[in-house]
Amino acid sequence: MCLLFFLRELMNLLGPKFGPMKSVSLEKRSLACLWFLGNTETFRSVADRFGMSKETLHFLLAQFNGIFKSHKFLNTFISWPTTDVELSNLAEKFSQRAGFPDAVGAIDGTYIPISGPSEYRDSYICRKGFAAMHLQAVCGPDLKFLDVFSAYPGSVHDTRVYRNSPLFQVLQDLPPKFHLLGDSAYPLSTSLLTPYRDNGHLTLEEKRYNSAHSSTRVDIERAFGLLKGKFRKLKFLDMRHVEDIPSTILTCCALHNFILMDESLDESEVVLECVSENVQCENDARESLSGQRKRQDMHVLT
Structure with missing residues (x-):
């Protein structure tokens, strides 16, 4: 699966669940969370990479995990x-x-x-x-x-x-x-x-x-x-x-x-x-x- 196709498909699924956030686009939110999970960098390092505060990244990851944790959404994949x-x-x-x-x-x-x-x-x-x-x-x-x-x-x-x-x-x-x-x-x-x-x-x-x-x-x-x-x-x-x-x-x-x-x-x-x-x-x-x-x-x- 190419990265762009994967990201587009993922955002189609996450978009309705993530909710609006004027300061950070849906693409950046998704990429920041994926980057955090896919690498060994610290919260601070990933937040700096995507131009956001560490607190914002914590908030976004909690949202991201909360979506996947929901029973209906998790059962879509597992x-x-x-x-x-x-x-x-x-x-x-x-x-x-x-x-x-x-x-x-x-x-x-x-x-x-x-x-x-x-x-x-x-x-x-x-x-x-x-x-x-x-x-x-x-x-x-x-x-x-x-x-x-x-x-x-x-x-x-x-x-x-x-x-x-x-x-x-x-x-x-x-x-x-x-x-x-x-x-x-x-x-x-x-x-x-x-x-x-x-x-x-x-x-x-x-x-x-x-x-x-x-x-x-x-x-x-x-x-x-x-x-x-x-x-x-x-x-x-x-x-x-x-x-x-x-x-x-x-x-x-x-x-x-x-x-x-x-x-x-x-x-x-x-x-x-x-x-x-x-x-x-x-x-x-x-x-x-x-x-x-x-x-x-x-x-x-x-």
Whole structure:
């Protein structure tokens, strides 16, 4: 997607929502917000670049994020598959990668580094030792996000984020045939299949399962790499109000999908992003047993 076409399409969407502002044109407002998200410059530097005060840029970014945060607007770009046709199409495309059947999404979490608040700072320190916000996402085989959730600080484990996210409830209604693929940080269930723990005694079938699982699930790591490559501000969000950070993250995810709607994927921009904890979590017994049965009955295509 060429820059001018992208900007024109974006302004057509934002115009009715942004509202009038005599001192700053719609084009400049859009460009300033996009520049801030796409680079690692400070608020002051971006404001100077576009000839506005730092306070004005803060106000514009809050407006920009507020538009994308609205439920109706966000669902325009990030939507969960609801029909059997949509689910089957996703499963077919995923199976073409490594023969893993009936997968409709790959789930993972990633850390978004932040400066961190002075109060309760320890709650934001992730296992890698820096202050961060947690982003949970599910992507399809085209690297578009199907679901995103950012509400917890970096110290919270992937399992807790997952169980407290709206997605967890949505998956209760997922047709039994289908499932997401997640790593071992997630609880095994019929709607979320994880790999076998490698205890050194895996059967050939279990090894084939793990290989196909890994080769398919890697798409979410590729999606995170592409997201942070296009929106480099996510490599360090130095925003003074922590409560504004989740909406900034969701805006970047929505723009990521908007770009991919009309732009062919450039593999050279994809850098694998792998941050999940490779640990076995304590699973709910009912879910674990049913998930184990489904996993054991899985026949990976060759």
